[in-house]
Amino acid sequence: MDVLGILNLGEIAQYFAKMAMFPVFDLAYYIVSILYLKYEPGSVEVARRSPVASWLCAMLYCFGSYILADIMLGVCPIDYFHNNSHILLATAVWYLVFFCPLNLFYKCVAFLPVKLVLVAMKEVVRTRKIAAGVHHAHHAYHHGWFIMVITGYVKGSGVALMSNFEQLLRGVWRPETNEILNMSFPTKASLYGAVLFALQEGHLLPVSKSLLICLFTLFMVISKVFMTARHSHGSPFALVELWVCHVLFGSPLTGNEDTHDHHGTAPSVPISPVKTKEDLSEGTRKRKSKKAE
Template identity: 40%
Template sequence: MDPMIFLEFSNELTQMKMFPYFDTAHFIVTCLYLRDDLSTGHHAFSRKHPFACWISCMFAAFAGNILSGFLLGEPIMDAFKSTNHVILGTAVWYLIFYSPFDIVYKICKFLPLKIAISIMKEVIRCKKINDGVGHASHLYPNSFLIMIIIGTVKGNGASLVKVIERCLRGVWTPNAIEFLQPSFATKASIGASIIFILDKKTDWISAPHSLVYLGIVIFFVYFKLSSMLLGIHDPFLPFENLFCALFFGGIWDTIANFINARNSGENGVSKVDLNARNGKSEINKKKD
């Protein structure tokens, strides 16, 4: 492939408009997640509490903008300033939950279409992370931590506010806090934010920004497809286990457990020998 064509494609990708097609994919994925999270109770809940169902969907769909606005001291309601996005999200929510015979939900769950929607969702995720890092760098040009936080929030805000979103549906699940068990999307958003920061604020990455952007999109899409088709849900997990074992006490705990087990085993053997000797001495006394 001609490098110039590849570069031109990456430039087109960075300038691609997300509305309405990619935003539609984002709303579809959000509503599918909410419906699957409701499980068998989705029918009764959506019929009995349609307003709460709509509020939770909108909150999850715009979670990245809501949470980033809250963290940056900006108006939270700016997340809903685009009437077109609110109308589009509402239309998708209605069709997913209330279409006749659940036809729209079944179509969206059809594997080839679901793969296409998921790919579009990952493209818009990368776009949001890039925009979040850029916005934070404009406000706080010397704070890499704030850039990472805002980029991550933009990329996977729905998971970060999962507990609040469930509370809007009357469900309290404190164990679902994302910080306890970060999902792959959160970890990947952190990694993508770091790469965008290195690209924007340092000279460590010499490639054009559009190629870096394209590489991150390919990364997201590749692992999303791996998750859907091969069941590889978290490729970071083996590296996390190794890192924790080396730097967060895992290897020392293993050594300590081995030493304790060895000492307890030796103590057990010595006690058995002592009891055996005592038993023999008592037998000899009885014979005498």
């Protein structure tokens, strides 16, 4: 306790929790989100052929979590679009990423050191969205624990959950990339974070909300930056999940998370779509650009 008092950890956490996200952190969130959209196969061609469809996809990448959470809570799904400053900022990022002369903006934000900073800032926004979703649901449903968890989960990973709908706007249909079937690290972390914030809202977790936001943000930033730097799509929860699934569901303790007894090759099938969303798609784009040169 004396150490915590010397470090003023509580005051630092309160200051961090009250720190404004707009425009700096939200800008980083939009840049990284639309950057991942450009990694998707065919997204550049869609932007050239149909800028309206590309813009709608970009808006889903930036605001899909708000739209999905509003639908769940019975709020108008386009209510968030009255924030003109956010829409204009996201639109400017979309235009620069896809249509900047000589692709300069994309090259700058895709440069790994810059990208790592932007990814870290995006995770700060993600944690705030999870906490805000749980808090909003708590006010509407005081004892609705599942509603609180689901709302926080959707606020943190709504973009990934709506990925199949976004693919349809681009004329692509890949049901095997369903995020429920192949949960990526941000999706899993959003679910676990929603559970923690729901417990905190119900006063079952002896931690202040500001401190929980600070600690969970630190975990998300370190994990995501490390994974992005190594181009890894593993999960820090993998070992724990394997043991839990073995104890509760009788799943075999193997190195693959999605092992099924009735398919000998099943582990390799669901893992690959997760990589193609960011890593493999980026690699495909790089190979195409080298051939063009």
